[in-house]
Structure formats: C-alpha cells, structure tokens
Amino acid sequence: MLEPGTSVRFVKGIGPRLAELLAAKSIHNVDDLLHYLPFRYEDRVNPRGISELRAGEMATVIAEVRNSGLFHTRRMPIFQMTAGQGRSRLKSIWFNAAYLRDKFKPGQMIALYGKVEQDQYSGELQLVQPQFEIIGDPDGSIDAAEQKAAASLEVGRIVPIYESAGQGRLTPRWFRRMIRTALDNLPQDLPDPIPAITRQRLSLIHPREAMWKVHWPDPGESFADLQASRTPAHVRLIFEELFFLELGLELKRREQKAQTGIEFKLDDLAREAIKKILPFHPTTAQKLVLKEIASDMGQPSPMRRLLQGDVGSGKTIVAFEAAIIAMENGYQVALMAPTEILAQQHYFSARRILESAGYRIVLLTGSLEDNRKREIRRHIAQGNAQLVIGTHALIEQAVEFASLGLVIVDEQHRFGVLQRFKLMKKSADERAGTAAPGGPAERRSAVSAEPDVLVMTATPIPRTLALTLYGDLDVSVIDEMPPGRTPIITRRVSDDRSIEVWDFVRNQVAAGQQAYVVYPLIEENEETELKAAIKMYKELNNRVFPDLRVGLLHGRLDSDLKEQTMRLFQKGEIDVLVATTVIEVGVDVANATVMVIEHAERFGLSQLHQLRGRIGRGAGKSYCVLMTGGKISEVGERRLDAMVRTNDGFQIAELDLELRGPGEFFGTRQTGLPSFQVANLIRDRQLLEAAKREAAAVLDGPNQEISKAEIDRALRHMRARWQRTYGLVEVG
Numbered sequence: 078m079l080e081p082g083t084s085v086r087f088v089k090g091i092g093p094r095l096a097e098l099l100a101a102k103s104i105h106n107v108d109d110l111l112h113y114l115p116f117r118y119e120d121r122v123n124p125r126g127i128s129e130l131r132a133g134e135m136a137t138v139i140a141e142v143r144n145s146g147l148f149h150t151r152r153m154p155i156f157q158m159t160a161g162q163g164r165s166r167l168k169s170i171w172f173n174a175a176y177l178r179d180k181f182k183p184g185q186m187i188a189l190y191g192k193v194e195q196d197q198y199s200g201e202l203q204l205v206q207p208q209f210e211i212i213g214d215p216d217g218s219i220d221a222a223e224q225k226a227a228a229s230l231e232v233g234r235i236v237p238i239y240e241s242a243g244q245g246r247l248t249p250r251w252f253r254r255m256i257r258t259a260l261d262n263l264p265q266d267l268p269d270p271i272p273a274i275t276r277q278r279l280s281l282i283h284p285r286e287a288m289w290k291v292h293w294p295d296p297g298e299s300f301a302d303l304q305a306s307r308t309p310a311h312v313r314l315i316f317e318e319l320f321f322l323e324l325g326l327e328l329k330r331r332e333q334k335a336q337t338g339i340e341f342k343l344d345d346l347a348r349e350a351i352k353k354i355l356p357f358h359p360t361t362a363q364k365l366v367l368k369e370i371a372s373d374m375g376q377p378s379p380m381r382r383l384l385q386g387d388v389g390s391g392k393t394i395v396a397f398e399a400a401i402i403a404m405e406n407g408y409q410v411a412l413m414a415p416t417e418i419l420a421q422q423h424y425f426s427a428r429r430i431l432e433s434a435g436y437r438i439v440l441l442t443g444s445l446e447d448n449r450k451r452e453i454r455r456h457i458a459q460g461n462a463q464l465v466i467g468t469h470a471l472i473e474q475a476v477e478f479a480s481l482g483l484v485i486v487d488e489q490h491r492f493g494v495l496q497r498f499k500l501m502k503k504s505a506d507e508r509a510g511t512a513a514p515g516g517p518a519e520r521r522s523a524v525s526a527e528p529d530v531l532v533m534t535a536t537p538i539p540r541t542l543a544l545t546l547y548g549d550l551d552v553s554v555i556d557e558m559p560p561g562r563t564p565i566i567t568r569r570v571s572d573d574r575s576i577e578v579w580d581f582v583r584n585q586v587a588a589g590q591q592a593y594v595v596y597p598l599i600e601e602n603e604e605t606e607l608k609a610a611i612k613m614y615k616e617l618n619n620r621v622f623p624d625l626r627v628g629l630l631h632g633r634l635d636s637d638l639k640e641q642t643m644r645l646f647q648k649g650e651i652d653v654l655v656a657t658t659v660i661e662v663g664v665d666v667a668n669a670t671v672m673v674i675e676h677a678e679r680f681g682l683s684q685l686h687q688l689r690g691r692i693g694r695g696a697g698k699s700y701c702v703l704m705t706g707g708k709i710s711e712v713g714e715r716r717l718d719a720m721v722r723t724n725d726g727f728q729i730a731e732l733d734l735e736l737r738g739p740g741e742f743f744g745t746r747q748t749g750l751p752s753f754q755v756a757n758l759i760r761d762r763q764l765l766e767a768a769k770r771e772a773a774a775v776l777d778g779p780n781q782e783i784s785k786a787e788i789d790r791a792l793r794h795m796r797a798r799w800q801r802t803y804g805l806v807e808v809g
Contacts, residue, residue, distance in 0.1 A: 078262055079107050080107065080264070081107050082108065083106055084105065084106055084107075085104060085106060088107065088255060088258055090255055091255060095246075099242065099247070107259050107263070109754075110255065110256060110259055112314070112754040113252065113256070113754075114237075114291055114292075114754075114755055115237035115238050115239055116238060117304060119235070119238055120235055121188065121235070121236045122233060122234060122235060124138060124188075125137060126162060126165065127140065127161070127162050127165035128165050130167070132194060132202060133192070133193065134193050135190070135192055136190070136204075138190075138204075139188050139212070140160035140161055140186075140187060140189070141184060141185070141187070142158065142160055142182060142185040142187055144158070144183060145157065145158035145159070145181045147175055153172055153173050154173060155170055155171070155174075156170065156171045156175065157170050158170075158177075158181050160189065167189075168203040168204075169203065169204040169207050169209070170205055170206075171206055181211075185211050186212050187212065188210045188212055189204055189209050190208045190238075191204040191207025191208060192204070192205065211250075212250070234293070234296065235296065235298060237253060237256075253292075260289060260293075269284055270317075270795075271316075271317060271791065272783045272787040272788070272791060273787065274774075274782040274783055275320070275771045275774070275775070279312075279767060279771075280309075281309075281312070282309050282310065282313050284313065284314075284317070286310070287309070287310040289310075290309070291311055305760075306760065315755050315756045315764055316767065318753060318754060318755055319756050319765050319768035320771060320772060321791075321794060321795045321798045321799075323768045323771075323772040324772040324791065324795045325796075325798075327772045327773055334378045335378065336378055337377065337378070337379075337526050337527065338377055338378045338380065338526055338527055339374075339482050339526045339527075339528065340375060340377045341374040341375055341402050341406045341408075341482070341529070342406060347402050347405040350401050350434060351398050351401050353434055354397065355398075359391070360555075360557045360558070360560070361557060362555045362557035366555055367395055369551075369553050370398075370531065370553065371399075371402060373529070373551070374402055374483075379526070379528065379529055379530070380529035381529075381530050381550045383534065383550040383552045384396070384531060384555070385534055385552065385555070386535060386556075387535065387555075387556075387558070387725075388535045388686065388691075388726065389559070389562065389694055390535075390556075390557070390558055391559050393423065395555070396533060397427065397431060399483060400431075400483060400485065403482040406482065408480050408481065409457070409462065409464075409478050409479060409481050409482060409483075410465070410481075410482065410483045410484075411466075411467075411478065411485065412464065412466045412485040412486075413469075413471050413472075413484070413485070415487070416468065416632075416659065417443070417468055417639070418630075418639055418643070418659050419487065420440065420442055420468050421440065421442075421640055422643075424440040424466045426665070431464065436463050436464055437456075437461060437462055438465075438466065439456060439457070439462040439464075439465055439466070440453075440466050440467060441466070441467035441468075441476070443469065443470045445470075450470075454475055457476060457477065458477045458478070460480055465478070482528050482529065483529045484529070484531070485530075485532075485533065486531070487533045535690065535726070562693060562694070563697070563698055564724050565689055565699045565700070565724055566698070566699070566700050566701070567689065567703065567720050568702055568703070568721065569677065569703040569717050570705075571705055572675070572704050572705065572706040575704065578702055578704060579621050581671075581702070582622075585670060586653065590668060590697060591653070591654070591668050591671070592652070592653045592669065592670070592671035592672070592673065593654050593660065593671070593691060593692070594656070594673045595657065595673070595674045595675065595688055596657060596675050596676070597675075597680065610629065610631050611629070613655060613675070614627065614629040617653065617655060618655075622653055625652040625653055626650065626651050626652045627655060628645060628646060628651035628653070628655065629655050630655070630656040630657075630659060631657040631659055632659045639659075642654070646666055646669075658688065660691055665694055666691070666694070667694045670699040672689055672692045674688060674703050675704045677705055677717060677720075678705045678713040678716070678717065680716075681716075681733065682729055682732060682736065683730065685703070685716065685720050686720070689701045689720070701720075703717055705717065715732070715736065716733075716736065734758075775788055
C-alpha cells in the first residue's frame with residue numbers, strides 16, 4: 078500500500094527517471110501527485126456526433142482518424158487531419174505544426190476538444206487548433222489489456238484533463254493512469270486531520286472520497302461546478318489547503334505575541350515631539366492608525382503591523398510619527414525602501430520634517446562610495462544615527478545597529494519575507510548584550526528584545542488576503558485622503574491626438590503647473606513599437622517644447638544625477654519631467670498636476686494607479702492622460718476603463734487581482750506567499766475566511782467541541798505540510 082508521503086518513484090509505472098520529470102512540477106510524493114488536479118474536464122459520457130455540431134460552440138468529439146497531411150502555404154505550414162464517425166467527417170487544422178506530421182495514423186481513435194468554426198471557403202465545419210488525445214491505437218503498439226484499461230478511463234465518463242509535463246512526455250493520459258494507480262493503492266482508512274466539529278460545520282467529505290471524486294467525478298456531477306471547482310470534492314481539498322496554511326499563520330501570530338519586545342512609552346515628551354513635526358492637521362484615519370501603532374508599541378510583545386493606504390493618503394507622516402516614539406525612547410529606527418529614488422525621497426522628507434527637531438538622519442544606499450558607506454556604518458554602529466534610511470544595503474552583513482527599536486519597510490510587496498526578517502535581526506543588543514544608549518534606563522528593553530516592525534504598502538489589498546499575504550502582521554488602513562485633495566481627472570486618447578495632448582501640457586505649464594511624461598522603456602527596442610524615454614526626451618526637448626525646461630529621469634542614471642534632477646523638479650526649475658516607472662512610488666511634487674502616460678495599454682493596472690498617484694498632491698486640479706497606440710487587448714481595455722472610471726485604489730486592486738491572479742499580483746516568489754496546489758485566493762475568498770475562523774477555533778481549544786488529540790493531530794499534519802510545501806518557515 079502507498080501512503081501520502083511515499084515518494085512518487087515507488088508508484089507502479091513511474092520509477093526514478095520519471096520522478097525527476099515530476100519534481101520539476103513540484104510533485105515529489107503521492108500526496109503531491111493526487112493534488113495535481115485537472116485544469117478542466119471533458120464530458121465523454123455522451124460525446125457529440127459530428128452531424129450535431131454547430132459553429133461557435135466548444136465541443137468534444139471522439140472519432141476515427143481517416144487521413145492527415147502537411148500543407149505548405151506562403152505564410153506558414155498548416156497541418157490538417159480528417160476524422161470520421163461512419164459517413165460523417167470533420168476536419169481539424171493546426172498552424173505551424175510540422176511536428177504533428179507523424180502523430181496520427183489511420184484507424185486511431187482520437188478525442189478532439191476545441192471551438193467549432195465554419196471554413197470561409199468551403200462552408201464546412203472544422204476545428205481550429207483543437208486539443209487532442211489519442212485513445213486507441215490500431216497497430217498494436219499499446220497492448221490490448223492496457224488499451225482496454227485506458228479506454229475505461231477515457232470514454233463513457235467525465236474525463237479529467239491535466240497539463241502535460243516533462244516536455245510533453247507526461248501526457249494527460251499518462252497522468253490519468255498514474256493517479257488512478259495511486260488512488261487504488263491508498264489505504265481505505267485514510268485518517269482525516271481536520272477536527273470533526275470543523276468537518277461538520279462545513280459539511281466536508283472524507284479526504285479519500287474527495288481525492289477520488291475530484292479526479293473521477295460521478296456521471297451526474299454538475300459540469301458547471303466541476304469547471305468552477307465548486308463540487309464537494311473540490312471544496313474539501315481547497316478548504317484543507319487553506320485551513321492548514323491559516324493554522325500555521327495563526328500559530329505564528331500567537332507565538333509572536335509571546336515574544337519579548339520593547340515596551341515603548343508614549344509620554345508627554347513624545348506627544349509634544351509629534352505635534353511639532355506635523356506639517357498639517359492629521360485626518361481622522363491617520364489619528365486612528367497612529368493610535369493603533371502607538372498602542373502596539375506600548376505592549377511588551379513586538380509590534381508587527383501592516384499599514385495600508387492609497388497613494389497620497391499620508392502613510393509616510395504616520396511612519397515618521399512612529400519613528401519619533403522610538404527615537405524619544407532612545408532607540409534607532411531603520412526605514413528600508415525598494416529603490417534608491419524612493420529611499421532618497423524618504424531621506425529628503427525626513428530631513429525636512431524631522432531634522433529641525435534635532436533628530437540625526439542618515440542615508441545608506443548601494444551606490445554610495447565605499448568611504449562614505451564606512452563612515453555611515455560607523456555612525457549607525459555607535460548609535461549616532463537615529464533614523465537610518467536606505468535600500469537593501471541596510472541588510473548587508475557589515476551594517477550593525479547599536480539599538481534598533483523600530484523597522485519600517487516601505488512597499489513590502491517588493492521585498493521578500495526573509496529580507497524583512499534579516500533587518501529585524503539587525504539589533505546589536507541581541508548579539509552584544511549592550512543597553513540602548515541615549516534614554517532613561519527604564520525605557521530600555523531586555524537584551525533579547527525584538528524590534529517593532531511597521532510595513533507600509535500603497536498597493537491596497539482586501540483585508541482577508543492581506544492577513545494571508547502578511548500572515549504575521551496586524552492590519553491598519555488609512556481609508557481617507559488629506560483635506561484639499563481634488564479627484565484626478567483621467568482621460569484616455571489615442572496617440573494620433575498627441576498634438577492636442579502636448580498643447581494641453583503647454584497650457585498647464587503656462588498656468589504655472591508642472592507635468593510628468595512617462596514611457597515604459599529607457600531605450601528603443603527594435604522588436605516593439607514602444608517609444609523609449611531617451612528618444613522621446615530628445616523629441617520633446619528639441620521639437621515639441623523647445624521653449625520649456627524638459628528633464629529626464631530613469632533607473633540607469635547615476636544616483637547624483639537622479640538626485641539633482643528630482644531636486645530641480647521639486648524646486649520648479651523643470652517644467653516637464655520625462656521619466657520611466659522609477660517615479661512609480663514615493664516621488665512627491667505638489668505642483669505637478671499633469672501625468673501623461675504613453676503606451677498606457679502596456680502597463681499593469683496597479684502600476685498605472687501608482688503612477689497617477691504622483692499627481693493630485695496639492696490643491697490644484699490634476700489630470701492624467703492615458704495615451705494608447707495600436708490594437709488593445711480585452712484585458713487592456715478593462716484596465717484603461719477602470720482607470721477612467723475610478724480613483725479608488727481598493728476598487729483598482731480588486732480588478733487587478735481578478736485580471737492577473739494572485740501569483741502575479743503579489744509576486745509570489747518575492748513576497749513569500751505560498752504557491753497553492755488547489756486553492757485560488759480570489760476565487761476561494763469565502764473558504765479562506767472560513768479557514769481563518771476555524772484555525773483560530775482549533776487553537777482556542779481543547780474544549781467541548783474539540784479534543785486535545787484532534788488538536789495534536791491537526792498540528793502534526795500542519796507542521797508536516799509547512800515543512801514540505803512552504804519550506805522557509807518554521808511553525809510551532
């Protein structure tokens with residue numbers, strides 16, 4: 078018998094060589110194989126007759142290969158295969174498919190799936206680029222017993238269709254046979270690690286039954302539920318995956334609360350210091366969020382908080398207020414940003430707001446000269462620098478803090494979880510056993526104290542998803558914009574109206590305003606039609622706006638030139654700034670009221686929203702112009718429509734999640750968000766909420782509903798799953 082943890086190499090028909098191919102798909106053991114779910118299903122209970130087909134529909138047809146051949150046209154080779162049922166015939170064609178030349182033999186039984194179209198010349202129905210599967214071979218190359226067994230899995234039932242693997246060697250048919258073999262050899266009494274009360278509340282079926290039915294649905298199963306992953310079998314497997322993820326995250330949260338932190342005091346001195354630096358009256362949302370942060374910082378356990386807020390909502394000033402609390406308690410603060418431009422922006426803002434109050438601020442980035450870096454690192458290690466702002470350079474081994482009390486991470490989705498963890502561990506107190514200098518003794522933490530962590534993001538994420546993505550963080554949201562901000566007017570125009578756009582920019586500059594013009598590339602790429610920033614800078618500077626002051630900013634400029642350009646723009650000495658997406662986050666110029674984005678259809682939705690957030694930062698009316706060129710995809714149209722329709726970052730984020738999926742939206746590899754086997758964070762949001770609720774209930778036990786034995790079994794399964802699936806994180 079096989080167990081879920083058995084290596085796939087021991088499944089009959091696999092062996093060591095095929096196990097290596099499966100490993101590339103993250104399939105290492107029987108449990109991984111059984112969680113390799115079909116990406117769709119075909120109804121082969123009653124396959125369609127060729128004579129019943131209608132143009133425009135998706136159809137599955139099982140027929141016999143009659144003939145095939147490769148035809149060369151002026152543009153490309155076309156492979157054509159004709160299959161038949163009795164006297165009825167159906168042509169299938171594939172473009173650029175010379176590789177199919179030896180694939181089909183007359184007499185083979187074949188299953189075809191694709192869209193039925195009408196040939197514009199002959200008027201006959203045909204399938205264009207259909208998926209296919211050979212299910213019966215006339216020449217005996219598949220032995221009779223194997224062919225009969227395969228046919229029982231492939232005809233007369235709802236058939237699972239899997240993605241191929243191993244460069245096509247592991248076909249959907251192969252996966253069906255191997256998964257069926259593994260299921261046949263699983264123990265009948267497979268233990269259920271989910272507590273009985275949870276199974277009862279959610280009407281969850283047994284795991285073995287779920288495994289069978291997700292791969293081999295009953296003939297009467299709803300086809301719509303199968304395609305939507307909403308059968309009882311799918312729900313069971315999805316919930317199980319989310320439940321054990323949430324159980325691990327909840328355990329981490331609770332363990333974290335038990336750690337020793339720094340018990341910061343928010344006394345009259347700190348309150349007065351905060352009041353002094355505020356450049357404006359804070360919004361109600363900012364006050365509420367600061368109260369949550371200050372309350373956390375006053376606890377004996379370390380703060381782990383996510384601060385969400387739309388672009389321009391005032392997150393940075395709240396972060397500086399938190400920094401003051403730490404510095405007034407005699408501790409250092411580290412602020413890590415993902416780019417040098419953003420780090421420099423924070424540095425300039427911090428100096429403008431905090432330096433006059435006597436706080437010592439330094440900037441540490443990778444591009445600084447070695448001598449300068451060494452000098453800054455010495456100030457940090459000696460405790461002379463109170464607020465240290467920088468990029469990834471902050472987590473280099475050579476950087477040591479005298480008394481790190483607060484870590485602020487901006488735009489967390491651009492960092493890995495481990496990078497944040499590295500910075501948290503930078504306190505020299507923990508290694509050297511020194512007390513925090515510069516403050517009363519009672520304000521200093523124990524040697525083992527962890528610094529507080531505040532993570533900021535301007536990428537709004539629905540709360541439940543945020544609690545999964547940032548599983549160890551509590552969430553605060555600034556859902557209110559500072560007073561005096563006017564909504565940004567967004568319009569889309571085709572680039573054949575560029576003269577009108579440039580006239581509009583000229584008029585705005587004449588009225589005393591400034592403008593950004595953003596391009597997706599730095600230099601011309603011969604394979605695309607995109608206008609490069611450097612080329613268009615020359616065009617705008619020399620021909621379109623010869624009488625205006627035009628600047629250029631992109632990622633490949635050296636840091637001094639970047640800083641000089643930004644300073645000139647902030648001082649109003651540049652009228653039009655031509656830039657790439659380096660200005661996407663953090664750049665703050667109140668007088669800039671126009672944003673022109675060329676080739677807007679090529680940008681992601683969140684990226685467009687972030688770029689638009691660079692304007693509308695003052696009281697003046699602001700305009701975002703989305704210029705488009707060429708054919709726009711359906712997804713591109715939806716992105717542009719959303720930008721014109723709303724300025725609400727949460728609405729934008731919801732649609733972006735829907736369009737891109739969670740993996741690409743969050744940048745799974747960067748954030749540490751696990752790659753799910755069966756769950757989808759958007760589609761399965763309700764199950765995610767249920768999983769979070771049930772995980773907390775388990776850890777609140779034992780009680781009348783749940784026994785200690787059930788809790789122990791669930792935790793053992795969770796730890797094994799985390800170690801096997803999520804790897805990086807120790808839990809419990």
